[in-house]
């Protein structure tokens with residue numbers, strides 16, 4: 001008779017349990033929209049146009065080849081470097097030619113908190129000129145706005161007036177939920193490359209990936225606590241040679257965590273982005289933090305950037321939103 005021997009039974013049982021538990025720990029279905037700020041390049045003041053072009057091409061080729069939709073947010077002041085204006089505009093054009101979309105990030109990366117409403121509004125308007133023209137050539141409408149430094153206003157009246165102004169001009173605000181300060185790693189990476197310090201360069205890339213993973217895990221958990229589920233996330237990155245060289249590894253990391261890449265428009269359809277939000281403060285921050293603060297649950301255990309990254313950033317006098325070049329005459 002073909003009866004299983006007794007010793008087989010625990011084995012069959014163990015295999016059954018293994019299959020069951022594999023199903024219960026399967027990777028969740030997550031979604032994220034990728035956005036890239038400070039175009040044409042976060043460090044446009046330190047880069048010649050030829051390097052901006054090469055960096056842009058490499059970054060956009062990867063994103064296009066991997067089918068990742070992206071919106072890039074522009075600071076038009078960075079276009080006006082004497083002798084390089086055409087090539088810098090051409091770098092923006094490449095985003096549209098690759099099938100991506102552009103948004104406004106103000107002309108000169110102006111903080112609403114620092115500049116005040118009127119000066120900030122002027123900077124929003126000044127930041128539309130070239131981008132709107134390029135988009136019109138592609139039959140596209142300029143429709144997204146990203147606050148520089150994520151500064152949405154120090155007081156609620158300013159915040160609401162600024163929002164009404166943006167709506168009036170046809171914008172949808174592009175919030176963010178995932179931000180691991182890639183601009184900081186990008187500054188260190190650029191410097192290491194300039195100095196041909198490959199060991200340090202690799203150390204920076206390793207930490208950039210590790211820190212992003214920590215931040216993703218943290219905001220996935222915080223999402224559950226604050227929103228009750230993981231909303232369609234919006235990731236903030238910056239146009240840099242770090243991203244041009246290594247965004248593929250970051251996208252792999254996101255895929256391993258179960259993320260699919262969606263458009264910003266799709267992400268914004270998530271009801272989470274309509275949650276009550278009266279956050280105001282000196283420091284700009286992500287929208288999950290806004291919602292957490294609304295619920296009186298002040299986030300206090302966010303991952304911390306390693307001290308050596310902070311120290312080196314200070315030594316190099318780097319900051320986000322560096323704006324180059326001369327304004328138009």
Ligand SMILES: [Zn+2]
Nearest residue numbers: 037038148321
């Ligand atoms: Zn920015």
